[in-house]
Amino acid sequence: MFVTTYIFLDHFPDSIPECSYLNAQNESLKQKTCLVVHVLNAKGIRDTRWASWCRKINSDMMRAVSPTLNCPILHLLQKCKTFNTLKQVHAQMITTGLILHTYPISRILLISSSLSPLPYTLAIFSRAPNPSIFLYNTLISRLTVNNQVKLALSLYDQMLADPNLRPNNYTYPSLFKAFAAQQWFKHGQALHVHILKFIYPLRDNFVQASLLNFYSRCGRVDIARYFFDQIMEPDLATWNSILSAYARNSSVSLSGDPRLLDENTSSSLEVLNLFGHMQKSGAEPSEVTLVAIITACAELGALGQGIWAHVYIIKNALSLNHYIGTALITLYTNCGRLGFASQLFYQLPHTDIFCFNAMIRGLAIHGRGCEALDLFETMKHKGLTPDNVTMLAVMCACSHVGLVDEGRRYFELMTSIYGLKPKIEHYCCLVDLLGRAGLVKEAEERILTIPMKPNAVLWRCLLGAARVHGDLETGEVALKKLVELEPETSGNYVLLSNMYSCKKKWDDAKRVRQLMKERGVEKMPGSSLVEVDGSMHEFLAGDKSHPRAREVYLKLEDMNAKLQEHGHRARTREVLFDIEEEEKEEALSYHSERLAIAFALIATDSCTPVRIIKNLRVCVDCHSSTKLLSRIYGREIIVRDRTRFHHFNNGSCSCLDYW
């Protein structure tokens, strides 16, 4: 028999009230019962600071009263490593009658679920006399771990059918975790109703965190946030859940729809914002926390904050595991520090497929296509099997350096050797690869024969290719599809309008612009961020709001004069509107990255590389003038645009003019 005692700590916040515990202990020994102690805080919630103290007291008492806990057979059970030894111990449990008791059954269920065939484990359960909610919870959880979600659900159903049993706090977290992994949104909502019915008021951090996480994994960060705000005292795992929710949400649309860009940025900022609250609340960050922070920094390009997180890990002796490693590699490659990334990569004690994928992609977006392919070979040599993401990075590597045949070959190898089914992203990459190399017609044919419905990203790839190679006909086809799929996205109209302008079809350009106006589509302003002395400065095109705007514009005049001296002719074909050549030139020279570069040139040391983060793709004119500027001012200029990096050095760019 158990007697549960709750000790309130409201008047003794920092020390265990030994006397009340001892009184209760004497009482329970007299009655030969087992005392179970919990320490509660002033709000009546279990105080986790005393959890290990309680565990020790409780297990001491348990041993004194209940001999089955110290039973040698259970010790043997713990040591089982194979199905055969498990069967022997199981036999002993049956002959000794141990198998009739809840606790030993729960132990053997745990071990059996990882060693035995499924029916064996289920048989053990089905022979349990009057299985308790505890046994149901144990088995449900093991089934979800072994990916038997449907079985777990039917067990849950069976339990509901028993009028003596009601689900409790322990029933739901594993089920929601499994639903989250399967993205079963509807089923999850249905199960959520059960929580409302059976667990009220909902005050358990585990259940709330599992709900939060379920909704966030189904892409509903808004609902996740709602649940987070309901939680009175978030613990570490709860904080980690909400931080990861926003961090994950921040990179859903890499190289995709530019409209989602702002959403990504604000998600990442929210990670940092929430982290501030977390620190104020006194919760100690763990590795999981830092993965979320670093992921957010990688998305924002906030190198300074990211390095702070890296230093935090080292200072606080957190482990540099492969989760952290992958996140840091992504951070450094996204912030243009390819050297840091590869240094870290080679220092990691254990590199898995995630680390390799991050590093291969890192090399690819910096235009180090051949090194990316070498690393791919190393990875295969290590016995790691490439997956969808690896192949995407590999094809991306080929695309960025114009290795068309290799890219095509890898695409074929995907299915023939690695047994991977190309997803729409792979087709995008292939179209990109072909398009950039000038094989616009082949790219278009590919799109028409793919086994799924082409999405906007795919058409945008084709449109980009058509634009670079001036293929108006294909561009029009692509744009028609794009406007159907995304009538709100300004970039689509801008691209087509630019194409018409370039062919001097001013009327058509005007028509597109008019269409955009009629539909009320706002043009997305180009913005460039530049980090100077650890803080970020943002410039928009023609922006005069910066405190040092006067100096910046003076520098810009100097830059433009020098550019002309060095024979730069403005590539006006990218200017949207039907305006005079001279005005166009002026519009170009006030592009946001030109302002950012001007500012960096006056505000930083002459040997510091200039690092710019753009929200859109680099335009042709900026690309060629930045190349020239890197030579004129003898500065390395590193620009991160929407999809890749451009390292401008001494008059040339790492992208070799493919982008």
Add this chain to the structure above:
DNA sequence: CTAGGGTTAG
């Protein structure tokens, strides 16, 4: 008392 939640690449 034994059962439960949080991490990485696109």
